[in-house]
Amino acid sequence: MTPETSLDLPDNPDCAFCAYLKGERPYTILSCTPQTATFVTREQRGHPHLLVLPLRHVPSLLEMTDEEVAAVAVEVRNAARLIEKAYAKTGIAVWQNNGVPAGQAIGHVHFHVAGTLESGGTEFGEVQEISVMETAEIARRLLEAR
Numbered sequence: 001m002t003p004e005t006s007l008d009l010p011d012n013p014d015c016a017f018c019a020y021l022k023g024e025r026p027y028t029i030l031s032c033t034p035q036t037a038t039f040v041t042r043e044q045r046g047h048p049h050l051l052v053l054p055l056r057h058v059p060s061l062l063e064m065t066d067e068e069v070a071a072v073a074v075e076v077r078n079a080a081r082l083i084e085k086a087y088a089k090t091g092i093a094v095w096q097n098n099g100v101p102a103g104q105a106i107g108h109v110h111f112h113v114a115g116t117l118e119s120g121g122t123e124f125g126e127v128q129e130i131s132v133m134e135t136a137e138i139a140r141r142l143l144e145a146r
Contacts, residue, residue, distance in 0.1 A: 012106055035072075038052050053110040060098040082145060
């Protein structure tokens with residue numbers, strides 16, 4: 001909880017997303033705009049599963065500016081279009097969590113965009129992390145479909 005919101009936000013003083021953006025940790029960044037980044041997550045809950053976030057460290061949707069919301073929304077749509085084009089998915093899931101009780105694990109707002117699984121839906125249980133080499137291959141396939 002912060003003075004700005006009653007949300008019980010994750011306590012990660014060293015934000016993993018900010019570290020990825022600074023190149024301090026390996027991660028597959030699919031694309032960047034002046035206000036956003038799109039990642040290929042190592043936790044593939046759909047196929048493929050991307051994350052879209054503002055570049056500025058913002059804890060939750062409630063603190064985003066109108067400009068950030070607009071920029072992120074465009075990139076969420078662009079990510080969905082790429083998934084459909086590259087993977088011909090019959091369904092694409094988009095979700096976003098604010099606060100620990102809602103399932104937010106990293107205190108940097110992000111939107112999930114995932115192609116549905118063959119059986120439908122996405123996986124909300126435990127999933128095995130894939131390697132950065134595997135996420136880079138997903139990024140290659142998406143970028144080739146542009």
